[in-house]
Amino acid sequence: MTTTVAIVAVLSMIPARDCGGVLNWFGITSIPSFYADGTMQSRRSFLQAAAIGTGLAFTRSHAFADRTETPWLRRTLKIGMIGGKGSLEEKFTIALEAGFEGVEMNVPGTDVESANAAAEKTGLIIDGTVGGYHWEVRHTDPDDAVRADALTKLKAGIRETRAMGADTMLLVPGHGKDGTAEEVYSRAVAAVEAALPVAEENKVAILIENVWNHFLYDHDGGSDQTAEDLAKFIDHFDSPLVGVQFDIGNHWKYGDPAAWIRTLGSRIQKLDIKGFSRGSGQFTKIGEGDIDWASVETALHDIQFQGWLAAEVQGGDLQRLKEVVNNMNAALHCDEVIASAR
Numbered sequence: 497m498t499t500t501v502a503i504v505a506v507l508s509m510i511p512a513r514d515c516g517g518v519l520n521w522f523g524i525t526s527i528p529s530f531y532a533d534g535t536m537q538s539r540r541s542f543l544q545a546a547a548i549g550t551g552l553a554f555t556r557s558h559a560f561a562d563r564t565e566t567p568w569l570r571r572t573l574k575i576g577m578i579g580g581k582g583s584l585e586e587k588f589t590i591a592l593e594a595g596f597e598g599v600e601m602n603v604p605g606t607d608v609e610s611a612n613a614a615a616e617k618t619g620l621i622i623d624g625t626v627g628g629y630h631w632e633v634r635h636t637d638p639d640d641a642v643r644a645d646a647l648t649k650l651k652a653g654i655r656e657t658r659a660m661g662a663d664t665m666l667l668v669p670g671h672g673k674d675g676t677a678e679e680v681y682s683r684a685v686a687a688v689e690a691a692l693p694v695a696e697e698n699k700v701a702i703l704i705e706n707v708w709n710h711f712l713y714d715h716d717g718g719s720d721q722t723a724e725d726l727a728k729f730i731d732h733f734d735s736p737l738v739g740v741q742f743d744i745g746n747h748w749k750y751g752d753p754a755a756w757i758r759t760l761g762s763r764i765q766k767l768d769i770k771g772f773s774r775g776s777g778q779f780t781k782i783g784e785g786d787i788d789w790a791s792v793e794t795a796l797h798d799i800q801f802q803g804w805l806a807a808e809v810q811g812g813d814l815q816r817l818k819e820v821v822n823n824m825n826a827a828l829h830c831d832e833v834i835a836s837a838r
Contacts, residue, residue, distance in 0.1 A: 568797075569767075569805040569830040571821060572598030572623050577811025584614035592620050594817035600806055601660060602628035603653035611660050623804050624664035624703075624741075624766065625657040635687035636670025636680045636711075647687055650702075651694045658698035664766055665695075666703050666741045672710025680711060681729075688733060695737045703741035703765055704730065706756070713750055719774065721747075723756040730763045739763050743808065745770035745779060748787050754795035761799045768808045769824060782809060782823035789827040796828075805830060 573596050578587040584607075591599055598621040601611055605628065615622050627650065635646045650667065657665045669684035688702060695702050704726070708715070712725040730738055742764045744753050749772060757764065771780035772787060783789070805828065807820050824830055 565833060566802070567831045567833055568802045569824075569828060570598060570623075570803070571596045571807070571824055571830055572600055572621075572804050573807040573811070573817070573820070574626060575599055575601050577807060577809070577820075578817070579812045584610050585617050588614045588618040588620040590814050591817065592618055594814055595821035596807075596817070597621060598623035598804060598806075600624045600626050600666070601656075601662075602626055603656040603665065604629070604649055606656055606660070608656055608659045615661070622660045622662045624662045624666065624806070625653060625660070626666040627653055627668065629653075630668040631671075634670050634674060636674040636683040638675055638679075643683060643687065647690055650687065650691045654691065654694050654698050654700045654702070657700045663699060664701045664703050664741070666705050666766075668705055668707055668709055670709065670711055672715065684711070684729075685732060688738060692733065692735060692737065696735075699737075701737045701739055701765055703739050705741050705768065706743055706747050708746065713747070717750060719748075719750060721751040723751070723759040726756075727759055727763060730760075739765035741766040741768060741806070743768035743770070744792055745772040745782075745785075745787065748772040748785075749774060749777070752791075753787065754791040757792065757795040757799060757801075764799070764801060766803055767796075767801075767805045769805055769827070770807075770809050779809075782807070782820065783827050793828050 573591060575587070578591055578599075580587065580590070582590075588599065601622055603625040606625075611622060614620070629646065629649045633642060633646045633649060635643055635650070637643055637646070650665075653665055657663070667688075669687060670680050672680055674680050674683070691702060706712075706723075706726060712729055713721050726740065730740060740760055740763045742757065742760060744767060746768070747753065747756060769782055771782045771785040772778070773780050773785035775786060779785075805824060807824060809820060811817060811820070
């Protein structure tokens with residue numbers, strides 16, 4: 497076992513208040529700054545900081561190199577955006593030619609063997625997955641049998657994610673129409689808690705998307721809502737394997753994306769991107785509509801985000817996907833390195 501693995505393995509098994517002594521035992525004398533005043537931060541935050549400090553990432557694949565040398569955003573897209581009726585290998589080739597580096601597959605139910613073969617042949621990275629069931633088979637459904645089915649699908653999706661070499665699975669945890677706010681919240685919490693052991697075993701992060709599901713925001717509220725409820729939901733699990741896949745366009749109708757980004761901070765592990773117009777109340781192409789992309793980019797730099805940016809817009813053929821790539825670059829300057837982006 498390497499020293500870094502040993503450190504995090506030990507830290508994960510002891511109370512957070514005792515972690516400082518263990519770090520000293522390993523010869524690490526500097527305690528993370530958020531412990532300098534003696535306050536106890538979450539186990540999740542401490543373990544993340546310890547992993548960063550020892551050079552060990554919690555997600556096992558597709559790690560970024562030196563922040564000053566690596567483009568700050570890596571472009572990926574949803575598999576359903578790639579047009580045509582060709583094989584996965586043909587679809588992956590189109591995505592690569594368009595300028596994407598990764599793809600997100602739908603789970604459960606993906607032909608894992610074919611996906612892995614296509615990724616190996618083309619070089620396109622399967623960076624993550626999306627729960628393909630969670631709108632119709634919901635974790636907050638009032639029917640116990642439906643919730644049990646949803647949990648089975650979530651666990652299977654996590655295992656398929658790992659089998660394809662990916663380390664994140666996007667999840668919509670439920671819908672506000674399924675009961676009272678308290679009922680929906682408790683059912684969503686129960687689902688994620690029940691799946692966490694499988695996520696830990698497979699080293700796959702469950703990423704909650706901010707989406708129009710009447711959950712953790714007021715669907716009929718104004719445009720000044722905050723991300724506090726979403727942050728509290730994530731913090732409930734106190735785990736680096738529960739985070740946010742923040743959709744920049746989804747909540748422009750309800751709040752300022754830049755403000756949401758700053759509130760969520762390191763809880764954001766990946767990004768989705770689309771455009772939206774408050775004026776028309778419609779989703780748009782990336783760069784159209786009225787989202788202030790400059791303020792979004794500044795907020796992402798402020799929280800030191802560096803990671804995957806997933807397109808979630810109308811797809812199509814090679815030319816359309818090239819347009820999507822160009823729009824992503826125009827909005828957020830994906831290919832800039834950290835040093836020049838700041």
